[in-house]
Amino acid sequence: MSKTITYVITYENDRWVSRCPTGEVEGVGLAGSLSQLERDLAEIHAWAWPANTPGVEFVFDLPDDVAMLVAEYSHEKELAEAHTKRAAELAVKAAKVLTSHWSEPDTARVMGLSKQRVHQLKASA
Template sequence: MSKMITYVVTYEHGRWVSRCPGGEVDGVGVASSLSQLERDLAGIHAWAWPEEPPGVEFVFDLPAEAAEVVAEYSREKELAEAHTKRAAELAVKAAKVLTSHWSEPDTARVMGLSKQRVHQLKVSA
């Protein structure tokens, strides 16, 4: 896929509706599920651009209450992913430091991990 085509998606009268504000695709897509909508649009792309069909990207135009909770969820998910990444980095560092003083089983007990996991952390790059 060389590029993405962005669609603004809304939920109207029991159906998902897509519009292409960039003008690459005319008309409106309608489907009962987002999966079906994405498949339909991918099919249109494959037909319109057989050599290199662009991908499908959705931007959701949600009611204010839903948009607010989705935005909050997205922020928290991003923070959680950052914390998970940092915790993984610290696990490697801790395993290397602790095993330089103690055995892998003792390090595992201190860290609350299995000794196999401590070994994996210790030998990781």
């Protein structure tokens, strides 16, 4: 894929509607589901640009209350992913340090993990 074409997506009259604001694709796409809309647009791209088919990207134009809720969710999801990554890093560090003093079963009990998980963490350090 050489590039990606971005579509603005709205929900109108019980259908998902796509519009290409850059004019690379004219007209409007309609579908009952986002997955169908994405498949339809990918087929149009493959037909129009067979040698170098661009990808499909969606930007959603949602009502303000929905957009705010989605933005809040996305923010919390990013925070959760960052916390999960940090917890994984600390688990490796803790398993390594604690098993240098205690057995894997005792370390597992202290950390609230299985001894197999402690062994995996220690091995990955």
